[in-house]
Amino acid sequence: MIPSKDELYSAFEKLHGYELANKISKASVTICGLGGLGSNVALILARSGIGKLTLIDFDKISLSNLNRQQYLFSQIGMYKSDALKKNIAEIAPYTEITTYAERITEENIGRLLFDGDVIIEAFDDAESKAMLVNMIAELYPDKYIVAASGMAGIYSSNGIKTRKITERFFLCGDEVSDISKENTIFSSRVSLCAAHQANMVLRIIDGKIDA
Amino acid sequence: MVKINGNSCDSVIGINLHDYLMSASFDHRRIAVEINGIIIPKNQYESTIIEDGDNIEIVNFVGGG
Structure with a gap:
């Protein structure tokens, strides 16, 4: 049974305290x-x-x-944005979701709406990663960007870290493990890196602007 | 003194960022460059002259995600 919005958010308040739960519930x-x-x-x-x-x-x-990606066999062929919206609705029914099934390029980045204070760079291609970080810093200098680089293979978990590059740019990963035929992506290490990114977002939301 | 990714490197003082990145064989399409806490827009690489005291960080992105 799906809880009411009040039930769910009072559960968050009990877990995390009113102040932090409130900050997270207002974040985009x-x-x-x-x-x-x-x-x-x-x-x-x-x-x-x-x-x-x-x-x-x-x-x-x-x-x-x-x-490694949070989808189901029954969702093969769907847009990732649509499928993820559906999967999120099952576990967080009151999180507001906007989706774009669009490739972000240098040409269209100025007209896409990057809602909220924090942007997650989660591409797989190195050039796209660099393009996004550079363009966000140039066009939206007030936004925080949390990017990822280096999580291929099954190297030590302890190589994955979060580093503060500027006041608004954080980088997660080991920064060296490139994807290749011999060095493929596993759920374990990409999830570690994603957890670093998500944790950095929560820290920023809580006003803790350091890695 | 100039620092690049934590290493002292005084021979680059006075040259522009674009020329330094070319000479050090960085792939322009895969990097972000921060000098003294600011990410330098790509179209300013040529006009950015490396000065004494600069702290430079070049982030070299690799693939995977």
């Missing part, structure tokens, strides 16, 4: 890329009671995504 985060990083970040933030998520990804779900 945009997630760019809904693969192994983005789908995990979205679910973690949804479970934490985040108020609003904007989900952006042009891609549809394929079989090879399911080793």
